[in-house]
Amino acid sequence: MRKFKIDHKFEFTTLITLYAQWIREGKLKVNSDWNKDLKIKFTAQDPCNMVRKTWGQKMADDMRFVIRTIVGEENFIDMVPNGINNYCCGGGGGALQAGFTDQRRAYGKVKFNQIQETRATYVFAPCHNCHAQIEDIGHHFGGHYNVVHIWTIMCLAMGVLGENERTYLGDDLKDIGLNKEDQP
Amino acid sequence: MSLPIEINDMEPEFKALVLDRVPTANLDLCLTCGTCTAGCPASELFEMDPRKLVRMVVLGLDEEIAKTPWAWVCTMCTRCVNACPMKVDIPKLVYNMRAGWPREKRPKGILGSCDMHIRAGNAMGVPTEDFIWTVEDVAEEIQMTDPRFKDMQVSVDRPGAYYAINQNSREPVTEPDELAPLWKILHAVGADWTYPSVMWGGENYCLFLADDEGWRYILEEFVYHIDNTLKCPVVVNTE
Numbered sequence: 429m430r431k432f433k434i435d436h437k438f439e440f441t442t443l444i445t446l447y448a449q450w451i452r453e454g455k456l457k458v459n460s461d462w463n464k465d466l467k468i469k470f471t472a473q474d475p476c477n478m479v480r481k482t483w484g485q486k487m488a489d490d491m492r493f494v495i496r497t498i499v500g501e502e503n504f505i506d507m508v509p510n511g512i513n514n515y516c517c518g519g520g521g522g523a524l525q526a527g528f529t530d531q532r533r534a535y536g537k538v539k540f541n542q543i544q545e546t547r548a549t550y551v552f553a554p555c556h557n558c559h560a561q562i563e564d565i566g567h568h569f570g571g572h573y574n575v576v577h578i579w580t581i582m583c584l585a586m587g588v589l590g591e592n593e594r595t596y597l598g599d600d601l602k603d604i605g606l607n608k609e610d611q612p
Numbered sequence: 613m614s615l616p617i618e619i620n621d622m623e624p625e626f627k628a629l630v631l632d633r634v635p636t637a638n639l640d641l642c643l644t645c646g647t648c649t650a651g652c653p654a655s656e657l658f659e660m661d662p663r664k665l666v667r668m669v670v671l672g673l674d675e676e677i678a679k680t681p682w683a684w685v686c687t688m689c690t691r692c693v694n695a696c697p698m699k700v701d702i703p704k705l706v707y708n709m710r711a712g713w714p715r716e717k718r719p720k721g722i723l724g725s726c727d728m729h730i731r732a733g734n735a736m737g738v739p740t741e742d743f744i745w746t747v748e749d750v751a752e753e754i755q756m757t758d759p760r761f762k763d764m765q766v767s768v769d770r771p772g773a774y775y776a777i778n779q780n781s782r783e784p785v786t787e788p789d790e791l792a793p794l795w796k797i798l799h800a801v802g803a804d805w806t807y808p809s810v811m812w813g814g815e816n817y818c819l820f821l822a823d824d825e826g827w828r829y830i831l832e833e834f835v836y837h838i839d840n841t842l843k844c845p846v847v848v849n850t851e
Contacts, residue, residue, distance in 0.1 A: 519687070521688040526685070577790075
């Protein structure tokens with residue numbers, strides 16, 4: 429909108445900003461108790477478009493605040509480098525649809541190595557391009573991680589994630605929170 | 613075979629074109645330090661890298677620049693310009709390389725998604741009524757089966773809602789159940805929200821295609837709908 433100088437009355441924000449705000453305000457009641465004993469490790473991809481290209485390090489910090497809240501401080505392992513210096517996953521800018529598959533994967537190898545280094549078994553990818561690319565390079569290079577949206581783990585932590593909303597969870601989390609009183 | 617460069621014969625027309633469109637691209641300021649290239653995952657793909665590209669532009673190797681498919685391998689992630697001491701805007705240079713390709717010769721996947729977005733309001737080409745039907749169907753299922761969410765509000769085009777939330781079109785098409793976790797969070801915080809029905813796809817392939825006209829059209833339609841029809845004060849970009 430800036431590029432084309434299109435005037436708009438609305439304010440523009442992101443879900444991640446709102447998640448962080450709602451947690452700080454106490455409106456979004458969520459914690460990491462579910463992962464206290466499981467100790468499942470998570471890392472996160474900073475989407476270039478949201479972080480480096482639009483909202484900067486503040487967005488990266490908000491994302492980490494949200495993630496640490498829902499998985500536990502000690503269960504989040506950052507990639508290096510990260511935040512505004514993060515590497516692109518290699519799926520952005522239309523690369524996933526551009527047809528140069530070999531080059532896209534060679535590009536993604538940098539990201540794959542970064543993820544493997546963290547030894548995390550789950551990667552948050554709050555962007556559909558990143559999500560699809562990180563899954564693809566995981567399969568291609570033989571990684572053993574799952575790729576998730578924040579909303580999935582947020583609902584898991586709140587005990588409201590439905591049985592059919594677990595496509596991206598590994599077997600270790602498929603049944604968590606399902607057998608208790610919270611299911612109808 | 614290497615040939616000496618004849619400085620007097622240099623006609624860097626592409627450079628002039630890019631600088632005309634992007635006066636802040638700083639193409640002449642490159643120090644050839646290579647910071648961009650060292651930190652670019654696309655370096656060496658198609659025997660190209662950001663520093664080499666800038667050299668080629670400055671030297672006027674316009675034909676080679678016009679041909680290299682590297683324009684579609686670089687993701688315009690902006691890591692290079694972020695690190696560049698002289699702020700040489702390589703991503704905008706790449707955008708203009710893409711724009712230089714005849715529209716029909718640009719990658720079919722991106723082209724198709726951009727055209728679909730212009731026509732249908734989302735890159736997957738989902739008709740609006742199907743989107744609304746899917747949203748209502750998934751919502752109803754949850755409201756009926758989970759008592760904790762029997763009052764969960766889910767709507768499309770509800771004027772006056774505080775938040776207008778865009779939605780990647782992949783979910784309603786290939787994995788509708790994935791729509792619901794977000795709704796549950798919004799319900800838990802009591803958010804007053806709606807989906808817009810016009811240009812509701814959160815993706816933007818016309819940007820990737822370097823189609824200024826298509827990109828602008830999508831934004832204008834979207835802004836008009838939000839500001840004039842729905843009057844939502846806040847637009848939220850989805851995950």
